[in-house]
Amino acid sequence: MSELDAFRTEVREWLEANCPAEMREPIRDEGDVCWGGRNFKFKNEAQKAWLEACVAKGYTVPDWPKPYGGAGLTPEQTKILKQEMKRIKARSPLDSFGIWMLGPALLQFGTEEQKVQYLNPIARGEIRWCQGYSEPGSGSDLVSLQTFGEDKGDHWVVNGSKIWTSYADKADWIFCLVRTDKTNKYQGITFMLFDMESKGVTTKPILLISGNSPFCETFFDDVEVPKTQYVGEINRGWDVAKYLLGHEREMISGGGAGGDMVSIGGAFAKAFGKNAAGELDDPILRAEMAAFDVDVFAYRAMGERFMDMWKTGRAHPASSNMMKYVGTELNKRRHELVMSGGGSEALEWDSEESKGGARARGWLRTKANSIEGGTSEVMLNVIAKRILDLPGA
Amino acid sequence: MPLYHNDDQAMLKDSVAPFVAEQAPVSHLRKLRDSADATGFSRDLWAQFTEMGLPGMLVPEAHGGLGMGHMEAGIVLEEIGRNLTPSPFLSTGVGAVAALAKAGGTQAGRWLPAIASGEAIVALAIDEGAKHRPDRIATTATRAGNGFRLDGKKSFVLHGHVADVSIVAAKSDGGITLFAVPKDAKGLTADPRRLVDSSLASHVTLDGVEVDADAVIGEVDAGGEILDALLAATRTGAAAEMVGVGQGAMDMTVNYLKERKQFGKLIGEFQSLQHRAAHLYGEMEVARATVMKAQQLLDEGSEGAKLMVSVAKAKAGRAANLAVREGVQMHGGIGMTDEYDIGLYMKRDRALAEYMGDVHYHIDQVARMNGY
Ligand SMILES: Cc1cc2nc3c(=O)[nH]c(=O)nc-3n(C[C@H](O)[C@H](O)[C@H](O)COP(=O)(O)OP(=O)(O)OC[C@H]3O[C@@H](n4cnc5c(N)ncnc54)[C@H](O)[C@@H]3O)c2cc1C
Ligand SMILES: Cc1cc2nc3c(=O)[nH]c(=O)nc-3n(C[C@H](O)[C@H](O)[C@H](O)COP(=O)(O)OP(=O)(O)OC[C@H]3O[C@@H](n4cnc5c(N)ncnc54)[C@H](O)[C@@H]3O)c2cc1C
Numbered sequence: 001m002s003e004l005d006a007f008r009t010e011v012r013e014w015l016e017a018n019c020p021a022e023m024r025e026p027i028r029d030e031g032d033v034c035w036g037g038r039n040f041k042f043k044n045e046a047q048k049a050w051l052e053a054c055v056a057k058g059y060t061v062p063d064w065p066k067p068y069g070g071a072g073l074t075p076e077q078t079k080i081l082k083q084e085m086k087r088i089k090a091r092s093p094l095d096s097f098g099i100w101m102l103g104p105a106l107l108q109f110g111t112e113e114q115k116v117q118y119l120n121p122i123a124r125g126e127i128r129w130c131q132g133y134s135e136p137g138s139g140s141d142l143v144s145l146q147t148f149g150e151d152k153g154d155h156w157v158v159n160g161s162k163i164w165t166s167y168a169d170k171a172d173w174i175f176c177l178v179r180t181d182k183t184n185k186y187q188g189i190t191f192m193l194f195d196m197e198s199k200g201v202t203t204k205p206i207l208l209i210s211g212n213s214p215f216c217e218t219f220f221d222d223v224e225v226p227k228t229q230y231v232g233e234i235n236r237g238w239d240v241a242k243y244l245l246g247h248e249r250e251m252i253s254g255g256g257a258g259g260d261m262v263s264i265g266g267a268f269a270k271a272f273g274k275n276a277a278g279e280l281d282d283p284i285l286r287a288e289m290a291a292f293d294v295d296v297f298a299y300r301a302m303g304e305r306f307m308d309m310w311k312t313g314r315a316h317p318a319s320s321n322m323m324k325y326v327g328t329e330l331n332k333r334r335h336e337l338v339m340s341g342g343g344s345e346a347l348e349w350d351s352e353e354s355k356g357g358a359r360a361r362g363w364l365r366t367k368a369n370s371i372e373g374g375t376s377e378v379m380l381n382v383i384a385k386r387i388l389d390l391p392g393a
Numbered sequence: 394m395p396l397y398h399n400d401d402q403a404m405l406k407d408s409v410a411p412f413v414a415e416q417a418p419v420s421h422l423r424k425l426r427d428s429a430d431a432t433g434f435s436r437d438l439w440a441q442f443t444e445m446g447l448p449g450m451l452v453p454e455a456h457g458g459l460g461m462g463h464m465e466a467g468i469v470l471e472e473i474g475r476n477l478t479p480s481p482f483l484s485t486g487v488g489a490v491a492a493l494a495k496a497g498g499t500q501a502g503r504w505l506p507a508i509a510s511g512e513a514i515v516a517l518a519i520d521e522g523a524k525h526r527p528d529r530i531a532t533t534a535t536r537a538g539n540g541f542r543l544d545g546k547k548s549f550v551l552h553g554h555v556a557d558v559s560i561v562a563a564k565s566d567g568g569i570t571l572f573a574v575p576k577d578a579k580g581l582t583a584d585p586r587r588l589v590d591s592s593l594a595s596h597v598t599l600d601g602v603e604v605d606a607d608a609v610i611g612e613v614d615a616g617g618e619i620l621d622a623l624l625a626a627t628r629t630g631a632a633a634e635m636v637g638v639g640q641g642a643m644d645m646t647v648n649y650l651k652e653r654k655q656f657g658k659l660i661g662e663f664q665s666l667q668h669r670a671a672h673l674y675g676e677m678e679v680a681r682a683t684v685m686k687a688q689q690l691l692d693e694g695s696e697g698a699k700l701m702v703s704v705a706k707a708k709a710g711r712a713a714n715l716a717v718r719e720g721v722q723m724h725g726g727i728g729m730t731d732e733y734d735i736g737l738y739m740k741r742d743r744a745l746a747e748y749m750g751d752v753h754y755h756i757d758q759v760a761r762m763n764g765y
Contacts, residue, residue, distance in 0.1 A: 076395075262763070269765035280765040290760035295679075297701065297759070298708040301686035302679045305396035314397060319678075326675045381664075383671035388647050390670065392662035 007077055011084045018053040019090045022046035026260060027091060029358065030212075034094050036125025038172050051125055054093035061099055061123045063311070064107065068115050069123025075311035089260060097166075098122030098129040100251040102175050105191075105244040109232040118193070130196070131248075132162040132176030132218060133241065140378050142177070143185055143238065147220060149178040149192065156180065156192070158200075158223040164372075168203040168216035171196055175244075178225075181235050191237030193229045200224075210364040211349070211357070246317065248373045249324035250310065255369060256299050256327025258334055264296070265289035268341040289337055292330075299330055318386035325379035328369035335363040394693075396685055398468070406468045409445075413469075416441060417478040419734045425479055426591040432555055433585075433593035434479040439511060447482065449509025451490040451626075456505035458490075462692035463626065467633035467684065474637020477734075477741050479592060481514045481552045483630045489515035489560055491626030492571060496611030496619045500573045504558060516556035517623065518547040518574075518597050525549075525750040527562070527624060532599060534563035534570050541565075541609075543572065543580075543602040549748070553595030554585040560610065560623065561599065568614035571623075578602050590740040625702045628749045629691060632684045632702075632709035635745050639677050639713030642720040642738040646670070649724055666723060673712075673719055680705075680712035700762050707755035710746050717742045 023046055027033060034040070034047055042048040054060045057071060063078045064070025073081065103122055106115055121127040138145040147160025158178055168174070173195055181188030196203075200223040205213040232240040261267055265280055268289065273281045280286035306323055309315035338359055339346050346363075348354035370376040384390045398406065417438055425435065442448055450466055452458020466487050473480055485508055493501040493508075507513035519527055532545025543563055553559060559581075561572045574581060580602040583595040611619045647670055650661030660666055687705035690698035717739040721728040728735050746752065 263765075265760055265765040266763040274765065278765075279760070286760060286765060287756070289765075290756045293763060294704050294707045294756055294759050297704040298679050298683040301396070301701070301704075302682040305682035305685065308395035309397055312395070322671075322675045322678060325671075326679060377668070380668040380671040383674055384667035388667075388670055388674060390647070390650060390661040390667050391659045 004076055004080060008080050008084065011081055014057070015084055015088055015090060018050070018057075019085075019088060020046035020050055023050040023091045023093075024089045025091075026089070028355065030214075032091070034092075034125065035128055035167070035170070036094050036096055037128025037170065038126070039170065040125070040128065050091070051093045055124050058123070060094040060125065061103065061119075064103065064119065064123065068107075068119035075308070078311070079307070086260075094125045096122065096125070096128055097131055097171075097175075098127065101131060101244050101248050102129050104247040105175075105231060105240050108243055109191075109240050114231065127172045128167070128170065130165050130168045130171035130174050130218075132165055132168075132174045134162060134164045136161065136163050140375055142241070143189070145177055145179060145189065147176070147178050148182070149180045149190060149225065151180065152224075154227050156190075156225045156227065158192070158194075158220045158225055160220050162218040162220075164206075164215050165203070165218040166215045166372075168196070168218045169205055174201075174218070175231075177237055177241055184235065186238050187235050189237040189241070190234050191231045191240040192225050193231065194223065194225045198223050198225070208365070209367070210361040212361065212365070245374060246320045249379075250306075250320040252369060252373045253320065253323035253327035254303070255366075256296070256323075256330040257303050258296050258331070261334075263293050264334065264337055264341075265293055272341065285337075285340060289341075292333060292337055295330060296334070299326060302326070316387055318382055321374070321379045321382040322387070324373065325370075325376050325383070328366075329376060331369050332366050335366045339363050394689060396682060396689065398464070402464060402468060405465055406472075409447075409469050410472050412441075412445065413472040413476050413478055417473075417476055417480075419477050419737060422477045422479055422591065422737065431585075431593075433552055434481055438478075439481065439514075442480070442482065443511030446509075448486045448511050450486060451494070452505050452509040453494055456494075456501065457509040458505065459509075463487075463629055463688040464685065464692055466630060467688050470630050470633040471637035471640070474634035474639075474741075474745075475641040477590075477638070477641070477737055481556075483627065483634065484517050484551050484556075485513070485515040487630040488517045488623050488627035492560055492610060492619050492623035495622040496571070498611065499607045500610045504573065507557070513557045514552055514555060516550050516553040516559040516595075516597075517627065518550045518553065518559045518561045519620070519624075519749075520549045521545065521547055523548070525747070525754055527620065530562050530564050530569060532561065532563040534565040534572065536566075537603060540603060540605040541570075541572065543574070543599040543604065545599050547597040547599070548594075550583065550595045550597045551592065551748075553597050554583040554593065559597065562616065562620055565614050565616075569616040569620055570613050571610040571616040571619050572604055572608045573610055574599070574602060574604060574608065578604065588744055590737070590744040592744060621699070624749060625691060625698060628702050628706045628755075629684065629687045631745050631748050632680075632687065632705040635709040635713040635742065636677070636681050636684050638738055638742050638745065639680065639709070639716035642713075642716040642735060642742075643670075643673055643677055645735055645738070646716075646720040646723050653725075660723075669719055669723075673715055676712040676715055680709045683708045700759065703750075703755040703758040703762070706750060707752045707759065710752040710755070713742045714746060714752075 061070040062073045062081050066072045135145050149156035149158045176192050177189050178192050180190040200221040202219045203216040205216050207213045269280045275281050342359050346359040349357040446459050449458030450461045454460040493505050534541045559574045561574050580600040582598045585593045585595045653660045684705045687701040690701050720735045724735050727733050
């Protein structure tokens with residue numbers, strides 16, 4: 001038996017022993033997701049036990065080095081762990097911006113001290129992070145951001161506001177882009193880290209078209225940030241910001257694969273009924289769903305190839321932009337089909353049968369996929385410039 | 394297995410890509426076309442392929458081949474696609490080998506070594522009408538003497554008029570049976586037609602063709618599985634070739650965007666073209682990954698291969714079609730000229746799209762395999 005086969009057996013046994021049955025049920029709503037953080041309330045004992053088991057093993061961040069709370073797995077081992085978790089439909093033990101975004105940026109740009117200090121609480125689900133990038137006047141054109149940090153010797157005094165800050169009202173800390181040099185556009189931004197309980201930080205939730213309000217306006221009035229709490233170099237935060245965006249885009253692109261829905265047509269044939277030939281009883285919808293299934297199966301292969309290449313340094317550094325573009329457009333198409341398939345039932349907004357309007361709200365939420373983390377148009381601009389090397393892009 | 398080429402495969406690509414680009418670039422196709430070549434490919438080139446061992450790549454080592462997999466064959470096919478090289482590689486070295494190797498027995502022993510040595514060209518006589526409908530084969534095999542009598546009409550048989558042997562799918566008493574029909578069989582006629590991409594495909598008539606019992610590939614009535622193996626290999630191969638065609642068209646087009654000036658600017662500066670080119674890039678990348686996944690599953694003998702093969706043929710079909718359409722459009726007027734190569738890519742793509750099931754056929758298959 002090869003080493004990897006042995007590892008697979010070991011993982012399989014560990015999962016069998018440690019993943020509670022409740023954690024093998026599909027995620028139904030936001031409340032099923034374990035985000036961690038100071039104020040997080042576990043939905044049930046199983047969620048807590050599953051997190052603790054994974055933390056002990058380093059499996060919340062399996063490919064991070066052990067001193068930072070990971071399990072130090074190789075790309076091949078990480079792939080096997082993911083495959084085995086998927087096989088038993090295990091939920092992710094912990095989801096967070098710390099894992100997806102800040103972690104990879106710290107691993108790349110952080111000092112040894114910062115890695116130990118910040119990564120371990122992320123891996124253990126103790127500190128929940130939010131992302132302070134966008135501002136009212138700076139969305140796609142992020143580098144025009146105005147939030148300013150005035151140099152006061154051993155600290156900065158930060159003033160300004162951020163917008164669309166996801167979960168700002170629930171997060172413990174923020175990683176935040178702050179202008180520290182008004183004379184230099186790209187080399188005048190510092191990547192700061194600070195506690196959301198710092199004096200002068202306030203948040204105001206914004207209601208989304210889905211009726212939920214996971215994101216906020218975030219205001220900074222004379223917030224003091226010690227001059228030890230930045231990543232990379234002062235005024236060179238843009239490099240960190242861009243690197244982090246690559247990981248954010250990679251993460252968002254995952255939605256395209258469609259979780260555990262094997263085939264959209266297969267799922268709907270049950271609800272819709274079939275004709276005498278055993279085909280979904282609406283030939284045009286059947287054709288659209290089948291064409292969509294082809295694109296999803298194809299995208300899963302792309303996801304596998306991308307991860308294999310990304311984790312081994314073979315991928316084009318800008319290829320996460322392509323993944324985000326293709327994956328998010330696919331996910332929007334999925335939810336259009338879910339609505340068509342669901343008909344008038346899918347329109348229900350708050351009934352018990354509709355699980356509180358899960359389909360309608362989910363459909364509306366996916367419209368943000370091609371906006372958050374950089375819009376589809378911006379993704380296409382980046383591909384044109386950095387991958388295709390087109391002029392003037 | 395990671396979904397990228399390993400070192401050996403990368404080396405194979407490094408030797409095959411320059412070889413095909415030098416020996417059989419698009420000008421090679423033009424030369425054959427403009428001289429109204431009656432064979433449909435260059436025998437000299439096939440001899441060079443043989444020197445490199447390419448026809449026998451998939452042939453098991455016991456039969457004199459290299460015993461490689463679909464991932465490796467796909468590397469060759471992509472280069473054939475990128476250069477629009479007319480070649481019997483797909484039907485002979487991929488489709489026929491897959492069927493014969495699966496069946497084993499007398500016919501495998503007879504033809505696999507001949508394929509590996511470059512001596513035999515093999516045609517696949519499967520389709521019978523304008524569209525690919527392998528589940529409705531009407532050609533009949535009736536027992537006669539100590540063998541069979543074959544009657545029917547086949548169409549879209551690439552290299553049918555020059556093949557040393559054709560693999561014929563026929564309906565027998567209890568199922569499908571595949572036969573190896575040699576070119577000199579009495580009652581066998583091939584009527585070659587020039588197609589839009591300058592290739593030659595035959596309408597083949599089987600009029601009371603008599604074959605011995607040992608002409609059966611595999612077992613009588615048990616040809617379904619062998620046909621499936623033939624189809625899976627050929628479809629995956631055609632998809633790999635389409636990735637080459639699409640990539641070739643896309644590369645040409647992206648280069649043109651960096652050369653052509655209008656309104657005082659390079660046309661590649663116009664965002665409407667940038668976005669379309671970037672979208673196309675994404676589709677081509679997805680198609681490539683999908684085809685590699687199908688190759689990998691076939692090589693592993695995985696149960697999921699059949700689904701992925703249809704996904705690959707459909708996805709590569711969509712992506713390559715987009716590449717050639719955008720290619721002609723973004724070239725403007727010059728893209729419509731015979732002198733410029735982009736139109737040849739459009740023609741080749743059209744023929745490959747139809748071969749062994751078009752996009753619609755395979756989308757429908759994906760629905761069926763998922764129970765709707
Ligand atoms: C659900 C959700 C969660 C979010 N979470 C966060 C978060 O946690 N933290 C955070 O900092 N931000 C977050 N964002 C903000 C997100 O990053 C921005 O919305 C996004 O970058 C777009 O900026 P904008 O909204 O200002 O749109 P704009 O930049 O004003 O864009 C408007 C339109 O113009 C197009 N456009 C703009 N520039 C170009 C161009 N050069 N070429 C072609 N078209 C162009 C865009 O594609 C878009 O269609 C979130 C957004 C959403 C929707
Ligand atoms: C069959 C045929 C018959 C014709 N007959 C005649 C005729 O009888 N008389 C005659 O005078 N001409 C004729 N033409 C020429 C025709 O009008 C031109 O081909 C056409 O105007 C495009 O110009 P072009 O070929 O130089 O392409 P280009 O202008 O070089 O365009 C190349 C690509 O760039 C795109 N592009 C160019 N500028 C922009 C922009 N600003 N923004 C976005 N995209 C842009 C184009 O849409 C195209 O996709 C004919 C062409 C054809 C194909």
